[in-house]
Amino acid sequence: MYHLIKSLYLHATSKEEYSVLVLGLDGAGKTTFLEQIKAVYNTQHEPNLKTVPTVGQNVSLIDLPDCYLKIWDVGGQHSLRGLWQSYYGSAHAIVFVVDSTDIGDADVNKLNEGKEQEEESRLGECKLVLEDVLQNDETESVPVLVLANKQDREDCVEVVRIKEGLVRKVFEGEQGSNVRDSRVLPMSALTGTGVIEAVEWLCSRVRWNKEGRPPTMR
Ligand SMILES: Nc1nc2c(ncn2[C@@H]2O[C@H](COP(=O)(O)OP(=O)(O)OP(=O)(O)O)[C@@H](O)[C@H]2O)c(=O)[nH]1
Numbered sequence: 001m002y003h004l005i006k007s008l009y010l011h012a013t014s015k016e017e018y019s020v021l022v023l024g025l026d027g028a029g030k031t032t033f034l035e036q037i038k039a040v041y042n043t044q045h046e047p048n049l050k051t052v053p054t055v056g057q058n059v060s061l062i063d064l065p066d067c068y069l070k071i072w073d074v075g076g077q078h079s080l081r082g083l084w085q086s087y088y089g090s091a092h093a094i095v096f097v098v099d100s101t102d103i104g105d106a107d108v109n110k111l112n113e114g115k116e117q118e119e120e121s122r123l124g125e126c127k128l129v130l131e132d133v134l135q136n137d138e139t140e141s142v143p144v145l146v147l148a149n150k151q152d153r154e155d156c157v158e159v160v161r162i163k164e165g166l167v168r169k170v171f172e173g174e175q176g177s178n179v180r181d182s183r184v185l186p187m188s189a190l191t192g193t194g195v196i197e198a199v200e201w202l203c204s205r206v207r208w209n210k211e212g213r214p215p216t217m218r
């Protein structure tokens with residue numbers, strides 16, 4: 001009887017917690033995105049929009065009506081990307097932030113043949129890094145949200161170009177891509193436009209995938 005009451009009590013008073021891993025090249029806007037999420041869902045938080053490059057990680061627990069999201073923002077500098085894989089196993093969703101002003105015209109067809117040159121351009125670097133994330137066994141079937149950030153800037157590439165030129169090509173090349181839930185959304189982390197839509201997508205997809213990656217209870 002005690003155990004029954006205890007489990008009923010826990011069921012009534014606890015919520016599911018999901019981890020979201022925020023990745024992307026250095027300067028893409030990951031920390032700014034996290035700052036805006038904190039400000040939207042915790043009205044007492046003043047967003048710090050004067051970010052500095054992240055060395056290590058920032059983590060925040062966001063209390064939503066249906067669940068908690070634990071958001072991990074990790075540094076995107078080249079030397080820090082090797083650390084990303086240690087987060088993959090416990091991530092319920094991955095956000096990949098793209099700087100829409102730092103990838104040329106997002107046309108991967110135009111990338112010159114040959115790996116060396118691919119890596120030299122920021123578009124090539126972005127493509128290889130995203131491919132690397134998707135190809136890791138531990139991210140298999142984890143929902144992936146690609147955010148085309150900095151859409152407030154006049155020199156940005158439109159979301160449709162990023163979707164067709166970059167993201168679709170990377171996802172098409174992925175083994176088992178038919179089982180992965182994915183989406184590309186526009187955002188301006190600086191102004192906050194698109195932040196709520198991104199969080200809502202994440203919240204619905206982690207719950208949809210909860211048999212594949214069960215949440216923890218908090
Ligand atoms: N115009 C504009 N600038 C942005 C936007 N998002 C981020 N920035 C700027 O881009 C720069 C880098 O932003 P961060 O959020 O620190 O980038 P990050 O992805 O966390 O970078 P690392 O920590 O080095 O991986 C800062 O100067 C931000 O103000 C945006 O939506 N629009």
Ligand SMILES: [Mg+2]
Pocket residue numbers: 030031032051052053054073074075076
């Ligand atoms: Mg950062």
